[in-house]
Each structure stands twice: as structure tokens, then as C-alpha cells.
Amino acid sequence: MTALRQQWPMPSAPRPIVIIGTGGIVADAHLPAYRKAGFEVAGLFDLDQDRARTLAAQWDVPHVFASIKEAARADAVFDVAAPPVAHNAILEALPEGAAVLLQKPMGLDLAEATAIRDTAQARGLTASVNFQLRYSAMMLAIADAIRQGRLGELLEVEVRINLVTPWHLFPHLKPNPRVEIVSHSIHYLDTIRALIGNPQGVFARSFGHPSSELVDTRTSILLDYGDRLRVPLSINHHHDFGRRHQEASFRVEGTDGAAQAKLGVLLDYPAGEPDELWLAPRGGPWEQVALSGAWFPDAFIGPMANLQRFAAGEDDVLATRVDDAWRTMALVEACYSAGNTPGTPIPQP
Numbered sequence: 001m002t003a004l005r006q007q008w009p010m011p012s013a014p015r016p017i018v019i020i021g022t023g024g025i026v027a028d029a030h031l032p033a034y035r036k037a038g039f040e041v042a043g044l045f046d047l048d049q050d051r052a053r054t055l056a057a058q059w060d061v062p063h064v065f066a067s068i069k070e071a072a073r074a075d076a077v078f079d080v081a082a083p084p085v086a087h088n089a090i091l092e093a094l095p096e097g098a099a100v101l102l103q104k105p106m107g108l109d110l111a112e113a114t115a116i117r118d119t120a121q122a123r124g125l126t127a128s129v130n131f132q133l134r135y136s137a138m139m140l141a142i143a144d145a146i147r148q149g150r151l152g153e154l155l156e157v158e159v160r161i162n163l164v165t166p167w168h169l170f171p172h173l174k175p176n177p178r179v180e181i182v183s184h185s186i187h188y189l190d191t192i193r194a195l196i197g198n199p200q201g202v203f204a205r206s207f208g209h210p211s212s213e214l215v216d217t218r219t220s221i222l223l224d225y226g227d228r229l230r231v232p233l234s235i236n237h238h239h240d241f242g243r244r245h246q247e248a249s250f251r252v253e254g255t256d257g258a259a260q261a262k263l264g265v266l267l268d269y270p271a272g273e274p275d276e277l278w279l280a281p282r283g284g285p286w287e288q289v290a291l292s293g294a295w296f297p298d299a300f301i302g303p304m305a306n307l308q309r310f311a312a313g314e315d316d317v318l319a320t321r322v323d324d325a326w327r328t329m330a331l332v333e334a335c336y337s338a339g340n341t342p343g344t345p346i347p348q349p
Contacts, residue, residue, distance in 0.1 A: 005144040006137035006292040008301070009315075011308040015099075016042035018065070018074045020090060021081035022052045024169070025103065028270060029132075030081060031059045033300035045071040068093045077101070077308060081130075083172060084108055091119045091127070099311040100127040101303055104190075105182050105332070106325045113329035117322045126311050128303060128318050129325035133187040134194040135302025136295040138261040138277040142252055143195055145259055145279060152256030152282075154196060157231045159188045163246040163267055165217070165237035173214055180206050180216045181335050185235055188250070189335075190328040192223065192231060194319070195252065198327060199223040199231065204335035209238045221335055243267070257281045265296045272296065 017034060019026055022044055034041055043063035046052040052064045065071035071078075072094050080090050081103045088107075094100060100120070106129050107113040120127040133139060145151055165184075173179050181189075181204070201224040206216035217238065223231040239246055248263040259279050265272035275294050280286040293299070309315040318324075 002148065002150075004141040004148075004289065006141050008135055008140070008305045009309065010037065010305050011312055011314060013312065014039050014308055015311075016040040016074075016076045017079050017304070018043050018045070018071050018076040019079045019081055020045050020068065020071060021083075021103070022046040022048070022055045023081065026081045027055055027058075029297040029300045030079060031055070031061075033297040034304065035059070036298065037301040037305070039301075039304065042074060042076050043071065072098075077304070077311070079103075079304065084112065087116050088112070088119050091116065091123065091125065094123070094125065097124045098126070099307055100125050101307050102127060102129045102322075102325075104130050104132075104325075105186055106322065106329050108176060108178060108182055109336075110326075110329050110333035113326050117326045120322045126307070126318070127322045128307050128310075128320045129322060129328075130300070130303045131187065131190040131320045131325065131328065132299040132303055133295060134191045134319070135306070136275070136299035137291045137293045138263075138275050138289075138295070139191055139194075139250075140302075141277055141289055141291070142250075142259045142261065145257070146195060146252070146254075150257050150279070150281075151252060151254030151259065154229055154252065154254045156251065156253035157192055157196060157229070158249075158251045158253075159185075159192075159233040159235070160247050160249045160251075161233075161235045161237070161263075161266065162239045163237065163248055164240045165266070166269060167212060167214055167217065167237070169270070177215060178336060179214045180219050180235065180237070181221075182332050184237075185219055185221065185233060185335075186328065186332055188233055189221075189223075189331050190320075190325075191250075193328055193331065196225065196229070196231075199225050199331070202331065202334045202338050204338040206336075206339055211238060219335075255282070260286075263295060265294065270296075 045065040203222040219235040221233040248266040262276035277289040310318040
């Protein structure tokens with residue numbers, strides 16, 4: 001089998017990183033990924049100074065900044081892992097022209113995304129958003145298989161999530177008026193955009209669940225790519241009936257071949273299972289592709305590597321730059337708008 005690209009190239013001269021925000025995602029993904037990549041983390045800042053100091057001690061980070069102003073004076077690339085409601089204010093505090101990676105989502109709605117984009121552009125920031133699933137080994141490999149023509153004309157892209165997500169690990173989501181699409185399915189929407197471009201439109205609806213305090217935790221989406229390419233997403237975070245029929249799959253199928261990925265981290269999150277990728281030509285057989293890394297934490301290396309390489313002139317494209325991320329947020333907004341539209345009435349006798 002011809003080798004498939006699975007990793008983003010590394011910068012030839014990596015710059016130190018300052019991380020703003022020290023929540024669970026930093027401990028579970030950012031810091032492990034950066035250590036594995038050999039990136040230097042020069043310091044941390046969080047309004048909760050005790051939490052920042054504890055995390056710095058655990059990961060041998062040499063400095064905890066006392067304020068955002070002090071952090072902004074560092075000669076570094078900034079990794080903003082704070083809640084999205086704080087992103088715009090943080091961007092205003094960073095030096096003009098800085099290189100910045102923003103944790104997803106890019107705000108909680110399109111208005112916030114627009115404000116973040118405009119602030120980044122006004123301050124001349126080289127800014128991108130940490131939509132890391134598209135940088136995972138399995139998704140980079142699928143993208144490369146598509147580029148090589150191994151799947152032929154694409155006819156199907158389907159995401160199926162049917163499992164139990166421990167929402168209690170994310171208490172900050174409770175007051176949000178939007179949860180599932182903007183906090184979870186946004187990963188799939190962004191990755192689909194990266195693989196096949198922007199849809200023409202969307203049909204979507206999200207649903208709550210009696211066991212959850214969150215406003216919505218289940219979603220059905222159908223992306224409109226015309227009359228040949230079918231792109232459905234079926235998302236259920238409450239399948240609590242044992243492991244046998246739980247599923248976290250991402251399938252891409254064409255006239256000549258198919259790819260099927262297992263998003264292992266979502267099964268028994270956060271412990272997870274190994275990611276898997278399988279490819280088959282038309283008629284089979286299926287062959288498993290050995291993966292060079294997992295979605296968590298390895299895919300978190302890619303967005304930072306791309307940002308640093310782009311800032312240094314080594315990459316021509318900043319894949320998840322804020323104006324491209326805005327388009328993912330626009331798709332999210334369209335999903336919510338579609339969910340507020342009643343279904344077509346059924347003709348009555």
C-alpha cells in the first residue's frame with residue numbers, strides 16, 4: 001500500500017510557547033502533545049494562579065505569569081486555551097503581530113466569531129483556531145487517500161456517534177444556550193470542510209435528553225453537497241446500554257474505494273480506545289492502516305506546527321486561520337438556524 005501522509009511537518013526552528021488558560025484540555029492534550037513534539041513551553045497564565053502553579057510544577061514549566069500583561073510581554077507564540085467568551089479580550093491584550101492559536105470553538109455563535117476574526121485582523125495577528133481533528137493521523141491519511149485518487153469520486157461521508165459522553169466533566173457548559181454542535185460536532189463539520197469543501201446548505205436539529213442538564217446533547221445533520229454526495233451526521237451522546245453497539249465512526253466512500261476511521265478517544269472518554277483506520281478498494285478486502293498517532297493528544301501537535309511554520313514562512317497555508325475557522329462557525333450557525341425551522345408539513349387529506 002502506498003504510504004499515506006499522517007503528520008504535519010515540524011518547524012525547523014520552533015519558538016517557545018506561552019499558554020493562556022490551564023483547564024483540563026491543557027493538562028490532557030496541549031502539554032502532553034507539546035512535550036512529545038519537543039516544543040518548549042516557556043510559561044503559563046491563568047486567573048486561577050494556584051491551578052496554574054500546580055500544573056506548571058507537574059509539567060516542569062519554568063514560569064507562571066502574574067497577569068495577562070506580563071504574559072503578553074513574552075517573546076513567544078501564544079496558545080489561548082481559555083473559554084471562548086474570553087478570546088476577544090485576550091487578543092486585545094496580546095502584542096500586535098503576534099502568532100496566536102485559539103482553542104475551539106471560535107466564540108459561541110457567529111457574532112462572537114466575527115468579532116474575534118475582526119480583532120485578529122485589526123491587530124495584524126497571525127491567528128488560527130485549534131480544530132485539531134483535521135490534523136489527526138487518521139484524517140490526514142484520509143485526506144491523502146482522497147488526493148491520490150484512491151477513493152475515486154466521493155459519494156458518501158458519514159459520521160456516526162452513538163456512545164456515552166461524561167458531560168459532568170464539562171460543568172462550564174451548563175449555562176450555554178448551545179452545546180452539542182458548537183462544542184462537539186464542530187470537530188466533524190470542520191474536518192468535513194477540510195476534506196470536501198463547503199456545503200451548499202444544511203438540514204439539522206439538536207435535541208436534549210432527560211438525563212442531562214445541558215440544553216442539547218443529540219444532533220442530526222444532513223449537509224447539502226448536491227445530488228450525488230451524501231453527507232449525514234448522527235450524534236447521540238446517551239447510548240448507555242453497554243459497549244457492544246456503541247460507535248464513533250467516520251466513513252468516506254467513493255466510486256473506487258472507502259475509508260473507515262474509529263475515533264477511539266470518544267469510546268470510554270477520557271480513557272478511550274485506540275484510533276483505527278481501514279481502507280478498501282471497491283470489492284475489498286479491507287486493510288488496516290497503522291497509525292502514527294492518536295487524536296488525543298497527538299493531533300494537538302499539528303495546529304501549533306502549522307502556525308509556527310506559517311509564521312516562519314515555511315508553510316504557504318495556515319489551514320485553520322481565523323477567516324477559514326469563521327466559515328466553520330458559519331456552518332455551525334446555519335445548523336442552529338436550520339434547527340429552528342419547522343419541518344415541511346405533511347399533506348393532509
